[in-house]
Amino acid sequence: MTAPFPYAELHCISNHSFLRGASHPEELVWRAHELGYRALAITDECSVAGVVKAWRVIDAHELPMTLIIGAEFRFEGQLVILLAPDMTGYSQLCQLITRARRRCEKGAYRVTEADFRQALDHCLCLWSPRHIDEDEASLLRFKDYFPERCWVLVENLLTNTGFEEARNSQRLGERCNVPAVCANNVHMHHPDRKNLQDALTAIRHNLTLHEAMPHLFPNAENHLRSFNKLRSLYTDEQRAETMRIAERCHFTLDELQYRYPKDVLPGQYTAPEYLRLLVYQGARRRFPEGLNEELETTIERELAMIRQKGYEHYFLTVYDIVRFARSQQILCQGRGSAANSVVCYCLGITEVNPKEASLLFDRFISAGRKEPPDIDVDFEHERREEVIQYLYRKYGRKRAALAATVITYKRKSALRDIGRVLGLNLDQLNQKIANYGWRYRSKNWIDEIIEDGMGLSDHQIGLFKSLLNQIHGFPRHLSQHVGGFVLTEGVVADLVPIENATMADRTVIQWDKDDLEAVGLMKVDVLGLGMLSAVRKTLDLVREHQGKTLKIQNIDRADADVFNMIQQADTVGVFQIESRAQMNMLPRLKPEKFYDLVVQVAIVRPGPIHGDMVHPYLKRRVGQEKVEYPNPALIPILERTLGVPIFQEQVISLAMTAADFTSEQANELRRSMASWKKTGHITQLRDQLTANMSANGYPDTFIQRINRQIEGFGEYGFPESHAAGFALIAYLSAWLKYHHPAAFCCALLNSLPMGFYSASQLVQDVQRHGVTALPIDINASDWDSSLEGDRDHPDIRLGFRRVKGLSEEAGRSLVQHRPEAGYRRIKELERLPDITTGDLDALASANAFQYLTEHRHQARWETSALRLQAPLLSDAFDETLPEQYALPAPDAWANLVEDYDSQGLSLGPHLIQLLRESRQIPNTHAANKLLDLAKVEQDRLTRLAQEQGLTLPDRVRVPIQVIGVIVNRQAPKTKTGVTFVTLEDDTGNINVVVWRRQALEFMRVLTTEQLVKVTGLLEKAWDNDVIHVIAESMDGVQAISSQEPRIASRDYH
Amino acid sequence: MDSTRRLWLFIEFPALALEAWFGPDDPQRPPQLLLAGNGQSVLQCNAAATALGVREGMSTNTAYCLLESVEIAQYDAQLEREQLGRLALVLYRLCADIRLCPPSGMLLEIGSMLRLFGGLDAFLEQLWAHLHRSGYRYHCATGHTALAARLLARNRIALFSQDAVRIRAELDPLPVDALDLPIKDPAKLTRMGLTTYAQLRRAPRAELGYRFGPEMVRHLNALEQPDALGQRFTLPPHFNERLELLHEATQADGLLFPVKRLLVTLEAYLQARQQSIDSLHLKLEHREQPPTRLHVQAVRGAKTAQEWQHLVGLALERQPLPAPVLAVLVRAHRFHADAGQAGDLLGTAYPAADADRLLSLLVSRLGHDRVRTPMCGADPRPLQAGRLDPATEADRSVQSATFSRHHPVFLLPEPVAVRPGDYDWLSGPERIAPGDWLQPAPFRRDYFRAWHRQHQQLHWLARHDDRRWFLEGVFS
Structure with missing residues (x-):
């Protein structure tokens, strides 16, 4: 569009002014471009959170438009806009925003006029009159603060005072x-967002639209206006002035010179020198037999690439963090595309030997762009905070800050907020949402809810749907990223403003990780991983109890026994491969070497599943299908996964090779995959991918599967580089489980909450592996669970930390003051420091005093008589104990209930065993008998087929009834709407599959009952030992006792 | 009263809060839930919900999964308390010594009434008749002590006896968490193996007191020794009852049933006071409109629900409803046989300032409908924003939006088409274009102030999207 006159819009907020702006920054940029504006200022309220997204559009598409960065500030009824004309002005703006935000709690800011008097000598000021008598004095002061850089804003939005105020502003x-x-x-960006803008205002005020009327704009004039309108409302001079201002603003985000912190360099070295020194030192450690030519070449090639991009400081910074962790004996592991390199292996950032995973460092995308590398480092979750504090201490609060995550509207939150502003009864709405049980109903469940029985007219229904679509993906607020740290040489707030997070002493920058990547700021992810805590604790336990010092680096990575255990899906507690879905896959994929584990970790994910890549891969592995490639060009990319794309990197490389994507397009694809639902930009890319691949002769079926896989990756894509890091930890945890089951289980118990299984399930599993678990004992337990007894086959002694309601201080005090011969009477505890009556009750409930009294009821009776506040008074009572009233002893059932209540597990007879013994449940097949049952049937069918020349079925099916406690309900997002339920009995776990029809029919039992009887078919695959029960009906089982133990279940995660 | 002749009867209304909100249950009702204050769990539910698997204490989300459609309300302690009071009122004719035991119980001392009624059976028959008529679910039992009666009733043991031994036999098997023990956590007792009342009362009481405090001892003693509970019920001095409707009533006949509920309560109240009234004020509350007021008179006075129902029904028939009704309020505060004094219609409820007196005289002379005051709402559409409300509107506390000096106060009831050529333009346009959510048909008008040369008046004109011009208001 040719513009009749040059124009710049200088006052514009995006939806990063949360619940005010009704357009994405990208939409504003595109619309301004369409209209023919020469420049657009994004001036979000006390924020620059939206500018990167706007900038990326202009940059990527080379739009002939200037983006001006600014911010608006509101205080004392006043409105002031500051624009950043240059780098210094930008830094000054960021500093002001930082100051204003740091004064207040998260999400708020405060400025006063005094803030504008100083440290803003580069910024331009647009001042808006309040149309009161004090305006003139106020303007003169701002003119003074911003000499030659101050303007009066004239804004006519066709309100009842619009023209009058415009005239007055001009005269002023x-x-x-x-x-x-x-x-x-x-x-x-367009007036048709008026409804949404009204809705956002109502949400912000927590009112319905009707109630919010006094706060709403009377019309939709605050949009990017046409030139006709601009001409009719403003004078030539006023319009021309916009360009004079715009022409003074030449700052772009390109100019942000990120400088890596130099703190990690010892004085005498340059960064390249120091890095080289460390790498070769590490290489000597990693390869004691010496470096061969290939290794040395690889190291040099990697160092050269690092040199070329100037990334030495990045690697040195990550090295420093890892070095600190190691010095504190904190286990850690780096992962990411840059992590899987020989350089990182030598630096000790990762334990993954790149040769094992056959990953090459220079599989970087976009060699041309200045994109920082990404390395995530996982630390023991319980000690991650120490690492974070180290970073704050080393770099200071001004040079270290967390990246933000923008929390956006999802379907349910959008439904609630829009429903509320439309005046719907929220209880009714919540009921509809829950009843429609998004797990079980159709994809269009939202439409169904809106159209059914909410009492809405057709017009309102249309409005509701339209608002839901528009608000989906809109930012609601900033939150702190899980662990993404930005570290700078200079002050962070010179580059991007910092604000307070919810957590005390945490500050967060206003950009998220996509923004950081686009602008080129370095981020290091400092993450917590429960399994690393568990691994370290296992190593400590083995060392303390058995005197063996194990080092991760020295653990055999090719232990056949361990892989055998993994293939049997005996992986309760093992990292990444312990879930139902993973356990289902293991006997089919049968990992036998490290790289198989890398595939295993990545394959049970939405990406490969949606892309229908899983079955072809499995078939090719067992030789049922030929390994072939749609095109020989894809062999180097796909041969390591038998011609089937599994990893995100493969799909990206495929896009470049098969669809001629440039590195920029491929990079855009990679970035879009993670957030494609938010922006919808993926559609264009996908269309191009499809068209290009088709033009290059790839079959339609292949193209469709790649597209579906990308869709799946959008939900949760798994890069190979991350899979390798995780596979290593998975292998290590499996190795420890196999060789040191007691220590491993003990360590897991001491690291909860983490992982897939409860303490009860972990203990039952280790008991089935022949380890004895000993109960909590006042005279034998420590705070943590510990090992006891035989050096090589120890027992596990449950620790006080298992006791609900017992404080750590009390637990540790007990241990610290325990006499050599142990406590002999409960009364002795009365005098211990840091113990309360609640603590003693908790211990009595957990039967910790079982060797001091007859039974736990008696123990409770005794502890409740203790007077801890006045230990002196106890001297006033006769020391010779009176005859204690004899309370009835608990039976097995009562003990079971109390065990679960007090510790979340029981070492006594299982609930199912008790019910069977008391004949309260019918005789059904136990979990540990199901495989045998299926095998017997399989043998019978095989014989029958041989005798009668029949074809064998694809699977074995046996009608069956099973009873168990529901310990897991999972409903992954699949087309079929299947629910996986795990039942536990006294012999193990039973995997039950509930299809949608049964789930709907037996909804009440499925969602509310703890103990259930399932009637259905036992199924076994013909060629492996994976079995499950397909439910045809489900019934709740009521035990006769009024009290049932509360056995926790993991629901719908 | 000799305590040995006392007989306590406890009535527990297990679904009082639910039924106070929705009205007494019936089989035709859809599932109904009453949610705890935080909305996370089900406090009470009706039979239809129970039949579908909902249980008290269940999480709300789980309950929602089980119910395709349901009526939901949040727990309202105030409403529950008021309803308990109304039920006490109904029973006041049977027994003067009523003690309210909130949230949902009441204790009657009936020992002194038995001779009057001719024995326990006869009394119980009367009681059940009243309770049945009220429609509220209940459980009751008698006891030699107030607490015993309460526990029996709450645990749905319908025992009507004064025999302490029989009563103890019924109480013995009760689990400790059904004994209303004054301890934070009854589970502490079960964890000691003391699971029933029998075990508890046999345990050394002093030891129990030492462990659980003197209140525990008093409570156990109160199960054995007669004592009273609760607060004595007394009649309130006036009648002022409000009922929120479950569903908006758009027609007058939709009001008859809720009004009847209020009148039944009124009848009980008047009976208790042994008086009648000759006028009743009804206030029908709407969403955005000011309330509709009705004043119903009975020349010779009336005191039964039926009589008032008839009169109110006639008044409603004559009264068109300007908007759907959300709630009804019935007030009666003069219990004299004669009608109110002539003069100030507004009675003693309003201050005797001159302006108010003038207003009262105007209203008496001309009628409520014909004395109005201009108000300004927040609706951006001028015709909807400006309105004239009855001047006796009592909600002066509601702040009206400020009148803009750019808009005329008096708007034409219907816009009139005009010719722009007849005008000299003074200001505008002011664009008013609210979101589509406000009305299905898009609304976008540009407003101008213009001087009509011929009429010499300042007009407020609207230009529509189709370029037609209309006169909407005149500046005074």
Whole structure:
């Protein structure tokens, strides 16, 4: 569009002014471009959170438009906009935003006029009159603060005072000799966002739309306006002034010179020198037999690439963090595409030997762009905070800050907020949402809810749906990223503003990780991983109890026994491969070497599943299908996964090779995959991918599967580089489980909550592996669970930390003050420091006093008589104990209930065993008998087929009834709407599959009952030992006792 | 009263809060839930919900999974308390010594009434008749002590006896968490193996007191020794009852049933006071409109629900409803046989300022409908924002939006088409274009102030999207 005159819009907020702006920054940029604006200022309220997204559009598409960065500030009824004309002005703006935000709790800010008096000598100021008598004095002061850099804003939004105020503003400027400039208080790119803008206002005020009427704009004029309108409302001079201002603004985000912190360099070295030194030192350690030519070449090639991109400081910074962790004996592991390199292996950032995973460092995308590398480092979750504090200490609060995560509207939150502003009864809405049970109903469940029985007219229904679509993906607020740290040489707030997070002493920058990547700021992810804590604790336990010092580096990575255990899916507690879905896959994929584990970790994910890649891979592995490639060009990319794309990197490389994507397009694809649902930009890329691949002769079926896989990756994609890091930890945990089951289980118990299984399930599993678990004992337990007894086959002694309601201080005090011969009477505890009556009750409930009294009831009776507050008073009572009232002893059932209540597990007879013994449940097949049952049937069918020349079925099916406690309910997002239920009995676990029809029919039992009887078919695959029960009906089982133990279940995670 | 002749009867209304909100249950009702204050769990539910598997204490989300459609309300302690009071009122004719035991119980001392009624059976028959008529679910039992009666009733043991031995036999098997023990955590007792009342009462009481405090001892003693509970019920001095409707009533006949509920309560109240009234004020509350007020008179006075129902029904027939009704309020505060004094219609409820007196005289002379005051709402559409409300509107506390000096106060009831050529333009346009959510048909108008040369008046004109011009208001 040819513009009739040059124009710049200087007052515009995006939806990163949360619940005010009604358009994405990208939408604003595109619309301004369509209209023919020369420049657009994004001036979010006390924020620059939206500018990177706007900048990326302009940069990527080379739009002939200038992006001006600014911010608006509201205080004392006043509105002031600051624009950043250059780098210094930008830093000053960021510093002001930081100051204003740091004064207040998260999400708020405060400025006063005094803030504008100093440290803003580069910024441009647009001042808006309040149309009161004090305006003139106020304007003169701001003119003073911003000499030659101050303007009066003239904004006519066709309100009842619009023209009058515009005239007054102009005259005010003339009187004070301050030029006037026009703008339009833009809140949306197009007037058809008016409904949404109203809805956002209502949400912000927590009112319905009707109630919010006094707060709403009377019309939709605050949008990016046409030139006709601009001409009719503003003078030539006012419009021309916009360009004079715009022409003074030449700052772009390109100029942000990120400088890596130099703290990690010892004085005498340059960064390349120091890195080289460390790498070769590490290489000597890693390869004691010496470096061969290939290794040395690889190291040099990697160092050269690092040199070329100037990334030495990045690697040195990550090395420093890892070095600190190691010095504190904190286990850690780096992962990511840059992590899987020989350089990182030598630096000790990762334990994955790149040769094992056959990953090459220079499988970087976009060699041309200045994109920082990514390395995530996982630390023991319980000690991650020490690492974070180290970073704050080393770099200071001004040079270290967390990246943000923008929390956006999802379907349910959108439904609730829009429903509320439309005046719907929230209880009714919640009921509909829950009843529609998104797990079980159709994809269009939201439409169904809206159209069914909410009492809405057709018009309102249309409105509701339209608002839901528009608000989906809109930012709601900033939150702190899980662990992404930005570390800088200079002050962070010179590059991007910092604000307070919810956690005390945490600050967060206003950009998320996508923004950081786009702008080129370095981020190091400092993450917590429960399994690393468990691994370290296992190593400690083995060392303390058995005197063996194990080092991760020295653990055999090719232990056949361990892989055998993994293939049997005996992986309760093992990292990444312990879930139902993983356990189902293991006997089919049968990992036998490390790289198989890498595939295993990545394959049970939405990406490969949606892309229908899983079955072809499995078939090719067992030789049922030929390994072939749609095109020989794809062999180097796909041969390590038998011609089937599994990893995100493969799909990206495929896009470049098969669809001629440039590295920029491929990079865009990679970035879009993680957030494609938010912006919808993926559609264009996908269309191009499809068209290009088709033009290059790839079959349609293959193209469709790749597309579906990308869709799946959008939900949760797994890069190979991450899979390798995780596979290593998975292998290590499996190795420890196999060789040191007691220590491993003990360590897991001491690291909960983490992982897939409860303490009860972990203990039952280790008991089935022949380890004895000993109960909590006041005279034998420590705070942590520990090992006891035989050096090589120890027992596990449950620790006080298992006791609900017992404080750690109390637990540790007990241990610390325990006499050599042990406590002999409960009364002795009365005098211990840091113990309360609640603590003693908790211990009595957990039967910790079982060797001091007859039974736990008696123990409770005794502990409840203790007077801890006045130990002196106890001297006033006769020391010779009176005859204690004899309370009835608990039976097995009562003990079971109390065990679960007090510790979350029981070492006594299982609930199912008790019910069977008391004949309260019918005789059904136990979990540990099911495989045998299926095998017997399989043998019978085989014989029958041989005798009668029949074809064998694809699977064995046996009608069956099973009873168990529901310990897991999972409903992954699949087309079929299947629910996986795990039942536990006294002999093990039973995997039950509930299809949608049964789930709907037996909804009440499925969602509310703890103990159930399932009637259905036992199924076994013909060629492996994976079995499950397909439910045909489900019934709740009521035990006769009024009290049932509360056995925790993991629901719908 | 000799305590040995006392007989306590406890009535527990297990679904009082639910039924106070929705009205007494019936088989035709859809599932109904009453949620705890935080909305996370089900406090009470009706039979239809129970039949579908909902249980008290269940999480709300789980309950929702089980119910395709349901009526939901949040727990309202105030409403529950008021309803308990109304039920006490109904029973006041049977027994003067009523003690309210909130949230949902009441204790009657009936020993002194038995001779009057001719024995326990006869008394119980009367009691059940009243309770049945009220429609509220209940359990009751008698006891030699108030607490015993309460526990029996709450645990649905319908025992009507004064025999302490029989009563103890019924109480013995009760689990400790059904004994209303004054301890934070009854589970502490079960964890000692003391699971029933029998075990508890046999345990050394002093030891129990030492461990659980003197209140525990008093409570156990109160099960054995007669004592009273609760607060004595007394009649309130006036009648002022409000009922929120479950569903908006758009027609007058939709109001008859809820009004009847209020009138039944009124009848009980008047009976208790042994008086009648000759006028009743009804206030029908709407969502955005000011309330509709009705004043119903009975020349010779009336005191039964039926009589008032008839009069109110006639008044409603004549009264068109300007908007759907959300709630009904019935007030009666003069219990004299004669009608109110002539003069100030507004009675003693309003201050005797001159302006108010003038207003009262105007209203008496001309009628409520014909004395109005201009109000301004927040609706951006001028015709909807400006309105004239009855001047006796009592909600002066509601702040009206400020009148804009750019808009005329008096708007034409219907816009009139005009010719722009007849005008000199003074200001505008002011664009008013609210979101589509406000009305299905898009609304976008540009407003101008313009001087009509011929009529010499300042007009407020609207230009529609189709370029037609209309006169909407005149500046005074």
